[in-house]
Amino acid sequence: MRFVMTQGWFSTLVRGLGMVVLVSGLVAATVQAQVTPAAPDSLSAVQAHEMALAGAVTLIDIRQPEEWRQTGVAQDVKRVSMRQPGGGQAFAQAIYEAAGKDLDAPIVLICRTGSRTSRLVPLLKEMGFTNVVDVPEGMLGSRAGPGWIARGLPVDPCKNC
Numbered sequence: 001m002r003f004v005m006t007q008g009w010f011s012t013l014v015r016g017l018g019m020v021v022l023v024s025g026l027v028a029a030t031v032q033a034q035v036t037p038a039a040p041d042s043l044s045a046v047q048a049h050e051m052a053l054a055g056a057v058t059l060i061d062i063r064q065p066e067e068w069r070q071t072g073v074a075q076d077v078k079r080v081s082m083r084q085p086g087g088g089q090a091f092a093q094a095i096y097e098a099a100g101k102d103l104d105a106p107i108v109l110i111c112r113t114g115s116r117t118s119r120l121v122p123l124l125k126e127m128g129f130t131n132v133v134d135v136p137e138g139m140l141g142s143r144a145g146p147g148w149i150a151r152g153l154p155v156d157p158c159k160n161c
Helices: 009-017 045-053 065-071 087-098 115-126
Strands: 058-061 107-110 132-134
Touching: 045 058, 045 107, 058 087, 107 115, 115 132
Parallel strands: 058 107, 107 132
Antiparallel strands: none
């Protein structure tokens, strides 16, 4: 594993999570067989769902367990809370394991409204992940779109989170 830890990246991440991120619109890209380095940095909820169903990406929900319990989670998503007891290194390790221990695996991150994932994508890329994108509309919607739930995409309850 070749994580590249930049000094202060986790504190930058934590500070950034409190900021509001305005996403101007949906990505007008078509669904591809896989996310590639030339692919956009984000996908719509529908695109992420279709790609996850096709087995082309690993979809990871990075929210907190209480958020998973409140809304449920996207069907067949892997849950990796960004707040790990071991901090940023533990989070990166959990993402690495969820992606099959492959830094080049296509990974799609989703959170509540896309704010956290938009900040995590570049940080994970700095750490050596090469193929990671986010869903800017998130589970509940944002300026980027109505969100996974409002689009009627499948959601599983997460009572034991």
